[in-house]
Amino acid sequence: MHLDLLKMKDDLDERVGSIRDVEKMIDALVRCTSSFHESVGKAVQVLREYPILVSDARDHFHLLDPLVEYLESKVFLANDVDQLLFGLGYGRDEVELLNNAYCAWETALEQIFVERLCAGTSSLNDYRLNNRFQRLLKREISMLRHRTHRRALFIGSGPFPISAMWLHRYLGIAVDGLDLSMDAVERSRGLIAKLDLKGVINVIHGDSPHYDVSAYDVIIIALLAKPKKLILDNIHASAKPDCEVICRTSSGLRSVLYEPTHISPDILHKFTISDARVISGTADDTISSLLLNRIG
Template sequence: MHDINFTHEHEVEEHDFLGCCLDCRQSLEIVKPLILGFSKDIKKYSQDALTALDPEELYQKFQIIDDLAHLNAGDSLAGMILDDPKIRHELPVIRSYYTTFFSIHERHLAKQLLNTKDPWLVFESFPLYPRYKALIKNQVENQIKNQTEKTDFSADNVLAFIGCGPVPMSLILLSRLYKIRSIGIDIMPDSVSLARRVIACLGLEDSITIVQGDETRLRELDWNFVLVAALAEPKIRIFQNLRTILKEAATRQPGNHNTLVIYRTYTGMRAVLYKPVQPDDINGFRIITEILPTQRVNNTTIIAQLIE
């Protein structure tokens, strides 16, 4: 690690939180220096410096804050930790690093996939693959179990994914595991170019299409339901446009169009990683289903319906 090695010197174990409901203040004092220490360490790096790190070292740094995000602290303690004034002051730094980490790591992965004879082996071997697989499995199986109307993950429907990135993991897994057709949308030309090449090297061009633009591209595309990526921004604009687009579609096809939106957010201690979607962001929608994360998954999946 860089300069300090607080991961090993101050490692937190689950037993540190036994009885935390009786003494949340003590638990806060255990976690607080670790979060502040991570922020202090990461401030030493510019984005260029992070990009220059070896992928293994980059992942090791991510693992520090990720371990803290997955502590079984409970909602009450998590709220107390994230509302602490000193921690709250550092959250923008930590969340900015989280976004930067995914931007860098996806490009590392794309480069590996494009420079190997066996891209599927590389794809299934990278460290975060089990999380993406668990996220997709949890989402699909919950929607099948609850028979959520008009968000059916089947080969008859097309998913539009806003903010797909250079390696559209969710779309790749939906295609490979569930034969779902999809359209990935990203505003960054370099991400779109990489994503198209990655899809081609995996042989998924028939089931996944990548287009450049923002959520307003939905007006030009043929899709059945939409998923908003956890890191897609700005949320308030995205949902404002989705509200308009869904109302326009409902006007053209009264009673025969999907008015549901799926989006990913962060809850509990995982909110240390990224700012959760706020009630004002989804003005005009009401939440109808919440799919909580399992295992080491970071995202909570929400299904919301347009208020007509």
């Protein structure tokens, strides 16, 4: 028993020491004035040495958050030379690690905010990405060709269905959110009940590549919803002929944050890209959008 307690103490001391080490590394990184490519390389190094930042992002959010904020600032302030040289210094594994870290960060951010919102310690306007998603939905709605919509679906709604909320507000119609994670669905449902949005926003637990989408006039696919090809195959097979589909993607240096949607010849055989809103330059937005229409 005594040896077990000593081992637990040693493990705790080691864990505390490790956290202090990563805090120092991140603090040194965000204070330095390295180039875009050097900064991204150092961020990859931190994530490789401390994989727990991604695997347990919720409990280590205080460490992951400043790292992601730093990465975002580097992307937003990058210049044309950074854009031209992008990709020369990183392989697929490095970019995938950064994408996974950003995904883990955004999920943890939503989880934490939903908890605060349900506890009454925050309001909707307090959400850090609220203005960013408001602008995103405004851009996406501007692409829609039809003016009469009855029902919308948002695939990959996550723990905090911010896109579904803005979609409902802009179109004034009922919106269903679909997510594979039961934890995300339960958090969303609790929030919707708290905000008295039952009946206008409904969150469904389901597998998007097999979900029947025939009831919808508008479908938006979240950037984090995967696999895109299977989701789009299902939409092509079961959606209304005139259903408007918005598929989110990332472009250029923003693919450091989000994995882009790969537009394959197979997808182009089934959908036309009727319009696009591509984000680049110094804007602090991260997501681009494609308007897809079914072929056949």
